[in-house]
Amino acid sequence: MTNLIRIENISAHADQEVKIRGWVYNRTRKGKLVFLLVRDGYGFVQCVAFKGDLPEEIFEEIVRLTQESSVEIKGQVRADDRAPGIPGGFEIGITDIKVIQVADDEYPMSLKEHGTDFALENRHLWLRMPSQWAILRIRSTVVSAIREWLDDNGYINMDTPILTPAAAEGTTTLFGTPYFDEGTAYLAQTGQLYNEANIYAFQKVYCFGPTFRAEKSKTRRHLTEFWMVEPEVAFCDLDGIMEVEEQFVSHIVKRVLEDRAPELASLERDTTALEKVTPPFPRISYDKAVEMIAEIREQTDDPEEKALLAFEWGEDFGAPHETALTKQFEKPVFVYGYPTQVKAFYMEPWPDRPEVCKSVDLLAPEGYGEIIGGSERISDPEMLLQRIREHELPEEAYKWYMELRQFGSVPHSGFGLGVERTVTWMCGIHHIRETIPFPRTINRVYP
RNA sequence: UCCUCGGUAGCUCAAUGGCAGAGCGGGCGGCUGUUAACCGCUAGGUUGUAAGUUCGAAUCUUACCCGAGGAGCCA
Incomplete structure (x- = not known):
């Protein structure tokens, strides 16, 4: 045999x-x-x-x-x-x-280049090509490395609901679906609020599932359905969560380098850039980042880039700003202390500086930009209520969330890592659409 | 929602007002080391849709449809 x-x-x-x-x-x-x-x-x-x-x-x-x-x-x-x-x-x-x-001789996928539209229209066959095969094998390893690190470090997997009653963060557009006699249910765009409940039972938790955003974003960094892992940690402040993030991301990179070398090679990924991803990661404040962007803008002669990099303190960074900023670093870089006005209602204000909050984004190097958004959450009940009112959110819908601060409230922090953006960076590729087997975008639900 | 670019053979593209073409893929034939093999032959078209300008439109004009990239928003 x-x-x-x-x-x-x-x-x-x-x-x-x-x-x-x-x-x-x-x-x-x-x-x-x-x-x-x-x-x-x-x-x-x-x-x-x-x-x-x-x-x-x-x-x-x-x-x-x-x-x-x-x-x-x-x-x-x-x-x-x-x-x-x-x-x-x-x-x-x-x-x-x-x-x-013997396969039909009219197989439509050529071994040569394809346009994006044709490739996506034939995604069910495109998956067989070496590039797509390699990317999705790496994705699988990223996913298992995520679970491996969290499971090995005392995190309990708590899957949060996908059908939810209302906007968790209020601003972005939600997909709605009829829900019996309860009116409309919405597809989740984060499990975070539920995880803030879960930590009071399990201390350290994570949810890992699909996330839905009905944003009309047409860029190579966006999908309407993507996967996000969201750890949440009790007794953890902003510095604590940055330490978690750098250990976590470094582990994912290490695992991919160890287990997917042939796939990285077939994608012609420069692995020396990935090998530099070890703790600690540089930490810069939002204030400092604004200065750095102004400096980069000062030095560029390209009028188009100058226009794209125009910026004022108080705004959130756009993709061009993140790209310019991350090109200054070899490792992923933390940017912390964003203006309160551009961030979600639940973020802990900076002590003695309420115009900034204890938020932190992790930006991937080589121009890839944001892969993680996180923060320390407000733990004080009065402060949280005040924020909910300021954002004109329905207090009734957040009743259970506010109760978490009544019974044993502790400082706690968490973050969300976008799987597809991470895989895009690992693979060194251009389009996020290639990092999920069947991408869902603003004008594509087939196949 | 806005800006930019694009739509010609199954695929990737050329043809800029004057006969609609090439490479790949398919078919037939050839070749003992190919690397997206190569060589010869061959089939393959309502040029996104509709209207207009013109002796003549893939090419110019208008409207619409579809797609891509980017902005905003975000992971």
Whole structure:
């Protein structure tokens, strides 16, 4: 019985007869010699058939294979530097083949470049391409590294509701759906408020699930449905949560570098940039960041960039500001102490400086920008009530949230990390849409 | 919602007022080391839609539809 292997482990099977099951990704026919590039879901490997080595009918069957045909191949593994693939460096000399299906010859995905629209319209097939395969394998590792670190550091996974009664943060647009006799329910855009309840039972918690934002954002950094992990920690102030974040993010990067080296290589990701991601991360205040942006703006001669970088204290940073700022650093950088007026109602004011709050964003380097938003939450009941009134939020809807401050209130902090933005940065790619299997954007819900 | 760019063969694109083309992909043939192989032959078109200008429109004008990038907002 020949050993069924995964292509990712092929180096452990050098000079053995093995079996793989997969699909023909590409083929090159050279008369008496045929090269098949076969993928099995775990990797890509070149398989070679030579007419003289095989029975006539087997060779003819190989010649007739179309792209994406499903096959079971038996053969001899041998090291060969010429062999393409992921991981590559090994090929299989075919001794036998079982064709499961000869794929229709009108497979629409070319091995050459595609426009974004065509690629997204064919996302169900695009997933098979090496670039998309590599990105989504990295995504999976990011997700498990997230859970691994939190689970190993005393965090309890508490999944928060996706159907929620009202806006948690008030400002952004929500997706609504009819909900029996209760009127409209809204798809969650954060689990944070629920997690603030959960910490009083479990001390350190996280929720991890899809998040929905009906914003009309048409940029390469936005999806209407994306995944966010939100840790929340009791007895933790702003400095404490920054320490958590840098340990957490560094672990994710480390795990990806260890487990997904072939995928990073196939994406031509410069891993030296990722290797620098170790604690501590630089911390700069919003005030300082404003100064730095003004300085960068001063130094640029490009009138377009000068206009984009125009800024006044009190505003929130836009993408151009974040990009310019993060290019000054090799590691992710914390920006803390944003103006209270641009942040959510629940953020703890800075002592003796109420115009700023104890908020902190983590901006990924190389121009990628915000991947985490977090803060210390208001723990004082009077202060919270005052803020809810200032923001003209319905007090009745926040009754339970305010009760949390009546019974054993403690300083606590938390943050939300956007999975797709993190994966975009890890992979060094341009579009967030490639980092989720089936992206949902403002004008796409197919496939 | 606003700004910019785009829509021509299955895909990626060329043709800037005068015969609608190339490469890839498909089909047929050739080749024992290909790396997005290569070589020869071949099929493949309502140029996003509608109207207009013109002897003549893929090309110019207007409206609309669709998409992309960016702004705002955010992870």
